[in-house]
Amino acid sequence: MTTTVGTTVVDSYARAWLEPDPVARRALLEQCWAVDGVYCDPLSQVTGRDGLADHIGGFQAGQPGARLEVVSGVDEHDGHLRFAWQLRAADGSVALEGTDFGELDGDGVLRRIIGFFGPLPPGGPTS
Numbered sequence: 001m002t003t004t005v006g007t008t009v010v011d012s013y014a015r016a017w018l019e020p021d022p023v024a025r026r027a028l029l030e031q032c033w034a035v036d037g038v039y040c041d042p043l044s045q046v047t048g049r050d051g052l053a054d055h056i057g058g059f060q061a062g063q064p065g066a067r068l069e070v071v072s073g074v075d076e077h078d079g080h081l082r083f084a085w086q087l088r089a090a091d092g093s094v095a096l097e098g099t100d101f102g103e104l105d106g107d108g109v110l111r112r113i114i115g116f117f118g119p120l121p122p123g124g125p126t127s
Helices: 004-018 022-032 048-062
Strands: 033-041 044-047 067-070 075-077 080-088 094-104 110-117
Touching (some): 004 048, 004 067, 004 080, 004 110, 022 048, 033 048, 044 048
Antiparallel strands (some): 075 080, 094 110
16 A cells, blocks of 8 residues: 655655765654664664764765666555665666565554665475
8 A cells, every 4th residue: 555654755865865965864864764764685783863864875876876766666564665666877777676675663654674785586386
């Protein structure tokens, strides 16, 4: 179920990933990220607003011209959410895609994001 709260929080979060100015990035994270929020993907884990702000700055420095774009709606229930994203290289090509799963705290901001890279692996239940 898509909700306004989840969409608004994810929009601010996504804009923080695009923001090159550290002060403006921190201001965006203050709107959407818990003070002790945890970000985790297959390559890293950081805690807190400062940790995430620094992580995003490092990503931007390591991937000049790359852009992270949310490419789906935000699906939310019971304080949990998910959305799909793409990492676009400087030339606009899709370099990576994935899905993030999040958890909101009691104030309606992100307390946790767990990111997965790439599509789901093939397979299914075995008989």
